Amino acid sequence: DQVLHIVPETLQQVQHLQLLCSTLTLDLWKPLLPEDIRAGEDLHIRVPAPLVQDVKDTLDQHMISYRVLIYDVQKLVDQSMPRERSSHRQVSGGYVYTEYHPMEEIYQWMTQIQKNNSELVTQHFLGKTFENRTMYYLQISQPSNKPKKIIWMDCGIHAREWISPAFCQWFVKEILQNYKTDPKISRFLQNLDLYVLPVLNIDGYIYSWEIDRLWRKSRSPYENGTCYGTDLNRNFNSSWGSVGISFNCSSDIFCGSGPESEPETKAVAQFIESKKSDILCYLTMHSYGQLILTPYGSTTKPPSNNEELMQVAKEAAAALKGKYGTSYKVGSTALILYNNSGSSRDWVHTIGIPLSYTFELRDTGDYGFLLPTNQIQPTCEETM
């Protein structure tokens, strides 16, 4: 939207401007009413963006001179308003964990976290995305002379599920803030290393901030650039391309040109493969649905350790519910949700990692992907 400054010179011009303002119901900033427009006096009108060109054309046609007072009203509004902060702040070293953060800030946060907690945290290169951005994971590891098993957690494999990267960041903060004082956490870290990948699908995440909030996939082009993106959670090598997918690149469940065709998938798969004998548990965070999902998606045949998988999941759901009463359902994807193949969780289980879970965080559909920021804290707290 633009604001134009006009000084009408003749009665004819005044009449034309009055007609223009009332026909297009333009927003008069000065004077307030069309009937108060006078020759020789300042006129300020705000013109909505789609009408700007037309209005300027008609002014030119009637030889009415004008100048642009404000080129972008929205920008001015944004600049003049302080960024809203939620009233229940969770701030650790200045970082607000109860807000969603763009990728730039998440990169900075990772650097800071390592810097402030260098005795425990190291940032590692995992790979590069299609658009050549660097994927980093954080390793939280207490120095010790005994070898430790690994728990891996990744977030943000689907761009629009913003609560997921928010949870990964919260999780890291909670561990680092409490490991010295919380006996459960300190015992944990004596025996286990935590590897956290805060955003797996970085290109998609950025795209959901800048262009399309409801984008899901990666941003690799197909069919000569006529469509973009692979569903990274259909791109892993677990019954790839068999069920619950599409071979059409414009589909939101497009599984790519082959298993691990996408650099993001490859980066994660390669790393997990290399560490598989040490990984005890694989967690991948999504939204929404309030579910803890076990293998498999491609078949209802239960995995070999199904009893153990289910028991641990049920205990997790019960603990989660104990916090704020939030109900999570537990079971295999094929039974609870739908059929799908190529998911990271299924692949990880097939290569021998015993505990493998997909979390679908809040909510159950009323806000869906657009989970309000005031739910970040309770969601993260209960999921801890």
Next chain:
Amino acid sequence: ELPLSHFSAARAAAVAVGYLRYLRGGPGRGLELRELRRARRQDIDGVGHKYYLELELEDVLDKDRTVNCTAEVLYRLGSKTSAPDVQVTVQGELRSTEEAEQEFYNRIRSLEKELVAENIPDSHGNVPPELEPIHLLAWVASGYLIWQNSTENTKFHLAQVKHVKQVKRSDEDLQFDYVLLLHEMVSQEVLPWEVTVLWHPQRGARVSQS
């Protein structure tokens, strides 16, 4: 009898909730599914699949109370073009919304310029309080769309109100033209739908696909 966590029960419940939102929702009332209490499926030869559900619902504006409801959802065989048949019985009373809805009606009627808004909720999940009734009216409209367009292989939710525009009328109804984004869980697609809602405090909502 179906395990409550099975996806077919969840999908039928979503249809029932959509239908309920359409029937009983309004700018002052938004119904949410608190819990699916029971689900049973009956395969009727030559007709289709019928789901018998017991639901526990809550009003988003009155979360401490819940209301029980039974629903029957019949998906007809081989019918891709007709909506599932739904019957619902709400047990007990829903909180009265007369005052709030009358106030909303008066407020909109007295607007000089027609209301226009977009992206509800916004990217961060926020809904400005004055737009909450418009948001809840979108639930009524999306409830209608979800009921009309669901099959056993789909599960729809309203992802976002992309755009809403009030259209002033010479009669006493309020008219809102919405562009709604619906998220379909199985295909993961987000689809835009244009829908018009007429609303009046006594006459309730009438929804038509544009």
